[in-house]
Amino acid sequence: MIFDIVIAGGGVVGLTAAALLNDAGYSVCLLEPRLDRSRPQGEIGLRTYALTPAVRRILEAARAWAPLDHSRVGRFDAMQVWDAGSSGHLDFMPPPGHHGAMGYILEQQNLVAALAESLATRPGVSLQAHALTGFEAGVPVVLALDDGSRLRTRLLIGADGANSAVRKAAGIEQTKVPYRQSAILANVAFARGHGNIARQRFLDTGPIAALPLAAQRECSIVWSCNDERAAELMACEDAYFIGALREAFEDCLGGVTHLSARAAFPLARAQAAQMVDGRCVLLGDAAHLMHPLAGQGLNMGLMDVAALVECLGPATAGVGSSTSALRRFERWRKSETLAMTAVTDGLHRLFQRNENVVRQARGAGMNATQRLAPLKHWLIARAMGTAGDVPRMVMSGASGISPPRS
Numbered sequence: 001m002i003f004d005i006v007i008a009g010g011g012v013v014g015l016t017a018a019a020l021l022n023d024a025g026y027s028v029c030l031l032e033p034r035l036d037r038s039r040p041q042g043e044i045g046l047r048t049y050a051l052t053p054a055v056r057r058i059l060e061a062a063r064a065w066a067p068l069d070h071s072r073v074g075r076f077d078a079m080q081v082w083d084a085g086s087s088g089h090l091d092f093m094p095p096p097g098h099h100g101a102m103g104y105i106l107e108q109q110n111l112v113a114a115l116a117e118s119l120a121t122r123p124g125v126s127l128q129a130h131a132l133t134g135f136e137a138g139v140p141v142v143l144a145l146d147d148g149s150r151l152r153t154r155l156l157i158g159a160d161g162a163n164s165a166v167r168k169a170a171g172i173e174q175t176k177v178p179y180r181q182s183a184i185l186a187n188v189a190f191a192r193g194h195g196n197i198a199r200q201r202f203l204d205t206g207p208i209a210a211l212p213l214a215a216q217r218e219c220s221i222v223w224s225c226n227d228e229r230a231a232e233l234m235a236c237e238d239a240y241f242i243g244a245l246r247e248a249f250e251d252c253l254g255g256v257t258h259l260s261a262r263a264a265f266p267l268a269r270a271q272a273a274q275m276v277d278g279r280c281v282l283l284g285d286a287a288h289l290m291h292p293l294a295g296q297g298l299n300m301g302l303m304d305v306a307a308l309v310e311c312l313g314p315a316t317a318g319v320g321s322s323t324s325a326l327r328r329f330e331r332w333r334k335s336e337t338l339a340m341t342a343v344t345d346g347l348h349r350l351f352q353r354n355e356n357v358v359r360q361a362r363g364a365g366m367n368a369t370q371r372l373a374p375l376k377h378w379l380i381a382r383a384m385g386t387a388g389d390v391p392r393m394v395m396s397g398a399s400g401i402s403p404p405r406s
């Protein structure tokens with residue numbers, strides 16, 4: 001048997017791609033050696049994502065929004081950003097006429113379980129608990145799996161994360177720059193409610209964010225800092241961490257009544273030289289990695305999925321893996337993801353600068369932006385995923401499976 005599409009990697013990006021491409025009429029095989037379909041229980045997991053309303057529409061189209069455990073989904077209706085090195089302060093609210101949240105905070109496991117449940121309703125998706133170990137390019141593409149078996153497909157998608165085996169086997173170069181920073185993740189209960197506001201403060205060691213979880217006093221903390229500070233914050237006693245956390249947020253949320261375990265993730269930016277090579281496509285972290293300060297990595301990966309579905313069009317259009325459709329996809333998504341990586345990298349560099357003159361200019365720039373309604377609305381639309389070259393699925397809210405984009 002030859003599959004229309006094989007997807008290596010069943011993280012959130014690969015699972016969503018499997019659902020939407022199957023809905024477009026393609027036979028799909030998803031390779032994921034570590035799929036955990038269990039619903040999250042107990043405390044909220046440390047891996048949480050801030051997702052945009054645009055991405056909510058993609059998850060709705062994949063029929064994965066309804067099966068989420070909504071009692072565990074946080075939302076934010078405003079954002080506050082301020083700079084420890086200057087007087088700079090920005091408040092963001094949804095644009096006039098927008099209904100609903102500015103964004104959502106979802107646990108990885110909640111997403112994975114909902115997507116897996118939704119995939120189980122699609123007999124056209126074959127799920128195999130194997131890893132891809134290599135492939136031979138050609139028509140069809142012949143894949144080698146870790147149990148020694150082989151699979152044949154017309155199109156191979158690498159959604160297998162930052163260390164993508166697909167990218168390596170395709171010989172696609174990657175530019176990778178480590179930030180020499182790590183993000184420390186923890187969940188915290190504060191004395192005061194978060195009021196559904198996402199907060200981020202730029203410290204001279206890196207940005208710290210408190211993202212509102214479903215419970216009014218609980219936040220997911222994403223604390224990016226240089227490696228020395230990160231090692232200190234991972235090794236210290238809870239009392240020291242809590243003191244540092246309160247100081248970092250200028251005590252705006254009050255005391256800490258509960259602190260979870262902590263986990264650290266090294267940060268880097270990376271970009272694959274190509275997102276398409278012959279009959280091989282890269283999506284999500286396999287193609288691009290960015291600093292989490294703008295919470296955009298997974299949002300971008302899911303926009304890649306919606307864009308690919310749109311470029312390929314329905315299987316009946318007979319353009320399945322045509323070269324021109326894939327070229328359109330690559331032109332579209334490479335420019336969008338390069339731009340977002342550059343923005344997050346630029347913000348990272350700007351807030352790392354400590355010279356007096358830079359700090360003053362930064363503060364003045366933030367405060368000027370705060371007063372400029374049109375610029376603020378544009379930034380908000382970008383942050384919500386509704387500005388830029390946006391897939392039809394996001395604009396229409398429908399499945400987006402319409403004739404291919406030309």
Ligand SMILES: Cc1cc2nc3c(=O)[nH]c(=O)nc-3n(C[C@H](O)[C@H](O)[C@H](O)COP(=O)(O)OP(=O)(O)OC[C@H]3O[C@@H](n4cnc5c(N)ncnc54)[C@H](O)[C@@H]3O)c2cc1C
Pocket residue numbers: 008009010011012013014031032033034048049050051130131132133159160161162164165166183185222265283284285286292295296297298299300301
């Ligand atoms: C600290 C931190 C905070 C972040 N916060 C946000 C945020 O708020 N919002 C946001 O949008 N993004 C955020 N991100 C980015 C986000 O985590 C990633 O962009 C996202 O997880 C990428 O998803 P993916 O499905 O592409 O890759 P992954 O989640 O890495 O999934 C890859 C999958 O491929 C499988 N796999 C690996 N090798 C093989 C193989 N050979 N064969 C088959 N399968 C394989 C793996 O088992 C895995 O399941 C954050 C990142 C960090 C580090």
